[in-house]
Amino acid sequence: MEQQPTVRKKRIFSAIQPTGIMTLGNYLGAVRNWVEMQDEFDCIYSIANMHAITVRQDPKELRENTLRLMALLLACGIDPERSVLFVQSQVKTHAELSWVLNCCTQFGELSRMTQFKDKSARHPENINAGLFDYPVLMAADILLYQADLVPVGDDQRQHVELTRNIAQRFNTLYGQTFVLPEGYYPKLAARVMSLQDPTKKMSKSDDNPKAFISILDKPETILKKFRSAVTDSEAQICYREGKEGINNLMSIYSAITGRTLQQITDEFAGKGYGEFKTAVGEAVAEALRPVQERYEAYRQDKAYLEGCCRKGAEQALRLSQRTLEKVYRKVGFLSL
Numbered sequence: 337m338e339q340q341p342t343v344r345k346k347r348i349f350s351a352i353q354p355t356g357i358m359t360l361g362n363y364l365g366a367v368r369n370w371v372e373m374q375d376e377f378d379c380i381y382s383i384a385n386m387h388a389i390t391v392r393q394d395p396k397e398l399r400e401n402t403l404r405l406m407a408l409l410l411a412c413g414i415d416p417e418r419s420v421l422f423v424q425s426q427v428k429t430h431a432e433l434s435w436v437l438n439c440c441t442q443f444g445e446l447s448r449m450t451q452f453k454d455k456s457a458r459h460p461e462n463i464n465a466g467l468f469d470y471p472v473l474m475a476a477d478i479l480l481y482q483a484d485l486v487p488v489g490d491d492q493r494q495h496v497e498l499t500r501n502i503a504q505r506f507n508t509l510y511g512q513t514f515v516l517p518e519g520y521y522p523k524l525a526a527r528v529m530s531l532q533d534p535t536k537k538m539s540k541s542d543d544n545p546k547a548f549i550s551i552l553d554k555p556e557t558i559l560k561k562f563r564s565a566v567t568d569s570e571a572q573i574c575y576r577e578g579k580e581g582i583n584n585l586m587s588i589y590s591a592i593t594g595r596t597l598q599q600i601t602d603e604f605a606g607k608g609y610g611e612f613k614t615a616v617g618e619a620v621a622e623a624l625r626p627v628q629e630r631y632e633a634y635r636q637d638k639a640y641l642e643g644c645c646r647k648g649a650e651q652a653l654r655l656s657q658r659t660l661e662k663v664y665r666k667v668g669f670l671s672l
């Protein structure tokens with residue numbers, strides 16, 4: 337019998353840090369797309385706890401945040417039967433490949449990373465080598481699985497580009513080894529901005545909780561935060577340069593409701609900012625409600641969450657081991 341050629345589905349890899357509670361920015365910029373991509377692609381998702389310790393973490397809190405994030409990802413719709421979902425530190429190949437890649441990355445390249453510059457400015461007391469090296473560990477995450485696409489928010493563009501450069505350099509030096517991955521950015525809400533300073537991205541580690549919407553915020557809190565969002569004094573709801581606060585709210589509303597920016601402008605013609613902010617808050621609270629309900633159920637089942645970690649780690653180790661062995665052979669390490 338003639339064999340049918342098997343078409344390999346495109347491989348997806350992405351990760352999120354357990355540095356706090358997931359924000360609306362993480363959800364719209366990344367996780368919501370991860371959920372949708374499961375139908376079409378071969379998906380691998382990770383909780384990047386090794387990246388998280390580049391900024392000082394309380395050990396007990398980190399442990400809790402890791403399991404909590406596992407529950408949240410499941411609640412958002414990541415399905416461990418269809419996708420591989422694992423905790424980074426439980427798969428040792430990540431640290432191992434990142435050492436080899438370190439030796440193919442230039443000091444100058446890492447010095448140009450804007451996230452490193454931002455984070456070292458924010459934590460001047462702890463500019464550790466891990467913070468500098470963060471993008472190389474991220475490159476190892478992606479390249480270990482031979483990922484074709486990396487769905488991330490806009491802030492990770494530079495890191496994905498660096499990953500491609502490292503992969504290309506390795507392939508030139510040692511022969512074809514890594515697939516060159518491409519970034520995959522959402523068309524809407526690729527960069528959700530802070531509600532308190534719309535020129536800055538919304539970040540879960542912001543000191544001011546009014547600046548971000550957490551996925552687990554209660555509906556009243558969500559409404560309150562949107563009502564106090566910083567806008568402008570024009571009282572005109574349209575998307576235009578210089579109206580960063582309104583642009584941000586319109587993007588969020590559009591990403592949640594599926595309406596276009598023009599439809600939103602028409603819907604709120606002649607209405608005030610108060611009414612618009614309330615509508616955005618209500619739409620967001622409504623969209624998050626089912627996620628919050630599912631989260632509570634997962635959160636209470638610690639044994640199930642730990643089982644998911646174990647299964648995901650075994651799958652990820654098996655897949656990544658192949659790449660690591662190839663890399664070790666190519667660079668001239670003796671095999672055991």
Ligand code: ATP
Nearest residue numbers: 353355361365366488489526527528538539540541
């Ligand atoms: P931290 O504040 O600890 O640096 P973070 O909120 O930036 O964390 P990460 O865990 O680093 O979140 O990012 C997870 C994913 O969410 C990445 O794909 C990232 O691009 C995306 N993301 C983070 N913040 C935003 C945002 N404001 N808008 C859109 N996407 C975002």
Ligand code: LTN
Nearest residue numbers: 349350351352353384474477478
């Ligand atoms: N640095 C990413 C998180 C991350 C990641 C990855 C994203 C770690 N490893 C691999 C995509 C692919 C961030 O979002 N801050």
